[in-house]
Amino acid sequence: MRKEDIERIRRSHAAIDDPHAFAMRFYEILFRVQPDLRRLFPAQIDAQAAKFAGMLVAVVAQLDAPSVLEADVAELGRRHVDYGVGEADYDAVGAALLMALHEAIGEAFTPEVEQAWAAVYGEMAETMIAAGSHAVVG
Ligand code: HEM
Numbered sequence: 031m032r033k034e035d036i037e038r039i040r041r042s043h044a045a046i047d048d049p050h051a052f053a054m055r056f057y058e059i060l061f062r063v064q065p066d067l068r069r070l071f072p073a074q075i076d077a078q079a080a081k082f083a084g085m086l087v088a089v090v091a092q093l094d095a096p097s098v099l100e101a102d103v104a105e106l107g108r109r110h111v112d113y114g115v116g117e118a119d120y121d122a123v124g125a126a127l128l129m130a131l132h133e134a135i136g137e138a139f140t141p142e143v144e145q146a147w148a149a150v151y152g153e154m155a156e157t158m159i160a161a162g163s164h165a166v167v168g
Contacts, residue, residue, distance in 0.1 A: 107158025
């Protein structure tokens with residue numbers, strides 16, 4: 031990932047006032063866009079929202095050394111197979127994340143910022159999906 035994109039991610043992530051409220055809003059958007067995903071999650075989404083926000087913080091912190099998180103992300107991907115998450119679900123989650131970011135940071139969500147986030151999410155999703163599909167095969 032290019033240095034400018036890392037800066038874009040870090041600046042826009044820092045512009046989120048309340049990370050927990052952001053994560054809650056992300057799930058609200060996700061379940062509005064893709065209501066059938068709701069059943070995969072517990073009734074109370076608070077704890078899950080905190081975990082998701084925590085994961086975002088970890089990823090943003092390690093953007094210049096992505097290999098540090100690779101094993102963790104792969105492990106996360108394998109667990110997602112057990113949660114009943116399919117490959118196609120990653121697109122809906124990525125789209126909801128971008129919408130929630132847009133809403134949270136407004137005009138600062140430029141096309142460059144959007145692309146940088148889409149790239150980060152895409153790489154994570156790819157690692158998770160690959161790890162999950164290997165788990166199924168072997
Ligand atoms: C880059 C993408 C994603 C990240 C970073 C992420 C992050 C997390 C984290 C940190 C957890 C907490 C549990 C654990 O660590 O195993 C979790 C659980 C979960 N995630 Fe994801 N996730 C992603 C994609 C998805 C997608 C695409 C779905 C599809 C709907 C999904 C559905 C779930 C579900 C159902 C749980 C378990 C909830 C529960 O039963 O407590 N996640 N996710």
